Amino acid sequence: MVTVPASTLSRYRRFSLFNSPYDAHDRGCAVDLYPETNRGRSPVAGVVVDTRSVRAPSRPYAVSEDHLILIDTGDHVARILHVDPEVAAGDRVAVGDVLGEMVRSGFFGPWVDNHVHLGFRDPDANPYRAAGSLPVEVDVPVRPLDWDGTGVVREAGETYVVLDRPHHPDPGSWAGLAAAPGVVLDGGCPHYEGGGVLPALDAPTPVSVAGDRVGVADGRAVTWGPVTVRANGRPITGLSLFVAQDADFGAKLVCPDHDFAPGDRVRVSVARE
Structure with missing residues (x-):
């Protein structure tokens, strides 16, 4: 279990652990974070390991490619999706730093607002696979x-x-x-x-x-x-x-x-x- 602290969540207007049809969210193993603007801000601090473009499901409302940003937090590797990266491998980022513009992805429905998808892997796990992230806990009362x-x-x-x-x-x-x-x-x-x-x-x-x-x-x-x-x-x-x-x-x-x-x-x- 990885806990996202209240200080991080406070930078976003909304979040959801389960509002997705994809394996990455099974059992609350990822959280979608909704900023106030279309600037995708980092929910973690660490060093960028890699960025990769991936083909997204074809949808009339969506871009053809989504993007994966991997960040080494020291304890885990954070997987961030739906942000067109303005960062590169080796860059150090802090919580709240801009990673890039969010994209409308075919991985989510047309009724879903743009958001930053966040999941975590153990350091020795394959960070590129869609499934296999650790359960996410949110450190706020609801x-x-x-x-x-x-x-x-x-x-x-x-x-x-x-x-x-x-x-x-x-x-x-x-x-x-x-x-x-x-x-x-x-x-x-x-x-x-x-x-x-x-x-x-x-x-x-x-x-x-x-x-x-x-x-x-x-x-x-x-x-x-x-x-x-x-x-x-x-x-x-x-x-x-x-x-x-x-x-x-x-x-x-x-x-x-x-x-x-x-x-x-x-x-x-x-x-x-």
Whole structure:
């Protein structure tokens, strides 16, 4: 387990350990960090070991190549993705230094904002493989936000909408959608294979969204049930879940080809299949 300290997380407006379909995030073995601007800032200090361009899945909204930056932190090798490097092997970087511009990668969906992907390997492990990173822990308390499933569309993109609820009562502290008493839900519900909770639970526990059960958490991992998320009664792809400290927190609905517009009132519900 590698812990990302509060001082590092404070440089980003949001983070997610489980909101990804790719092996690198299995069991919370990576964290996606969302800066305020498109400048990809380093979440670690150390020496750049290598940079490498990799072909990304072809998507109409994405660049053809993604990038891997490897940084020796002294204890581990950090793997950083989705940043076009302005650094090279041998460069020394500090936490917060600019590594380059973030890119829109085919490795994440069109509803996902640009972000810095961070994972860690033991020094003797192969750092180029997608799978095999160490579990990541975040050293911050997270506040569960209760939600009744309703809200007004604040932002509408081609493949998603963001509601104005639940409201973040204390911007600057970390909060996420409540899954159970004292627990925050993370991940893509149910469109990614699994999700997660913060903090970890000692025993298998049902987790819910807006009062509707969506799955079961065991430790940090969540197994989604056979559920369909609906918005105003119509099936949508799901909910994009994360932890945030910015005032613009709100439920993010993944719904390609939607016809919602800013100002529309929405009620979200979950139906068991």
